[in-house]
Amino acid sequence: MENILSFNNVSLRKGARTILSDISWKFRENEQWAVLGLNGSGKTSLLNVIMGYHYPSDGEVTVLGNNFGKTNLQELRKEIGFVSTSLDRFSQLTNNEKVEEIIVSGKFASFGLYENVSPMDWAKADSLLDSFRLSYLKGKLFHLLSQGEKRRVLIARSLMSDPKVLILDEPCTGLDILSREEVLHLTKEVIGKDRHLIFVTHHIEELVKEITHVLLLHEGKVVAAGPKVDVLDADLLSKTFEVPVKVRWEEERPWLTIKTPVV
Ligand SMILES: Nc1ncnc2c1ncn2[C@@H]1O[C@H](COP(=O)(O)OP(=O)(O)OP(=O)(O)O)[C@@H](O)[C@H]1O
Numbered sequence: 001m002e003n004i005l006s007f008n009n010v011s012l013r014k015g016a017r018t019i020l021s022d023i024s025w026k027f028r029e030n031e032q033w034a035v036l037g038l039n040g041s042g043k044t045s046l047l048n049v050i051m052g053y054h055y056p057s058d059g060e061v062t063v064l065g066n067n068f069g070k071t072n073l074q075e076l077r078k079e080i081g082f083v084s085t086s087l088d089r090f091s092q093l094t095n096n097e098k099v100e101e102i103i104v105s106g107k108f109a110s111f112g113l114y115e116n117v118s119p120m121d122w123a124k125a126d127s128l129l130d131s132f133r134l135s136y137l138k139g140k141l142f143h144l145l146s147q148g149e150k151r152r153v154l155i156a157r158s159l160m161s162d163p164k165v166l167i168l169d170e171p172c173t174g175l176d177i178l179s180r181e182e183v184l185h186l187t188k189e190v191i192g193k194d195r196h197l198i199f200v201t202h203h204i205e206e207l208v209k210e211i212t213h214v215l216l217l218h219e220g221k222v223v224a225a226g227p228k229v230d231v232l233d234a235d236l237l238s239k240t241f242e243v244p245v246k247v248r249w250e251e252e253r254p255w256l257t258i259k260t261p262v263v
Pocket residue numbers: 014017019037038039040041042043044045046
């Protein structure tokens with residue numbers, strides 16, 4: 001397979017509003033991508049197009065070699081893991097479920113359904129907890145975990161179905177510095193040969209070194225898309241974030257500073 005994803009001149013309109021405009025993007029095998037942009041720049045809408053929740057008004061999208069409109073979306077979605085901060089709300093919906101039950105439910109892409117869980121599924125959940133050093137949470141009620149622990153459990157959960165594409169939508173939002181680093185550490189570990197990441201964030205310092213490519217979005221348009229070192233350029237980021245910025249690198253990790261105070 002040549003492309004994990006491809007967008008060819010894709011636009012998305014809702015009523016009179018153009019939300020995504022003429023997006024062209026090629027995500028090839030062995031690349032790992034981050035998507036950066038301000039609030040309202042179109043990141044979530046882009047993800048919704050990938051997941052097939054929004055159908056493009058113009059252009060063509062292919063996901064894992066499947067052309068939208070000619071494919072079974074339910075089947076395709078099983079190949080895509082999706083972890084969003086909006087999943088945090090499931091911590092209120094979950095009915096006293098234990099961490100391992102939350103993990104195993106990832107196989108069914110729904111919470112609270114355990115009728116068809118096989119011994120192999122439980123073993124897999126155990127091994128996911130083990131390999132991500134989350135075994136200490138086994139037996140604990142999910143809704144009582146810290147935000148950082150919940151995020152790590154939800155990332156582990158998304159791997160139950162062995163997705164080829166894993167979307168992490170702002171996984172560090174609302175976390176303290178230590179929890180954020182723990183989630184980023186886990187992110188590094190889940191990136192693999194057969195797993196391709198789309199990491200959505202507002203913060204370039206969350207781009208771990210395993211992320212190879214970056215797409216910058218501004219007002220629904222691509223500012224730049226390509227190798228990380230080329231795209232994390234002061235001018236391109238200043239345009240994306242609407243404020244003059246500087247980029248500095250520390251141990252292959254980028255950091256952003258605002259050039260002139262805005263307030
Ligand atoms: N169904 C819709 N109808 C009209 N406008 C919409 C719709 N969905 C999104 N928008 C608008 O499109 C723009 C992009 O929204 P989107 O949620 O994709 O941005 P985002 O980059 O994910 O923002 P954030 O970082 O705040 O999550 C916003 O201005 C939003 O109000």
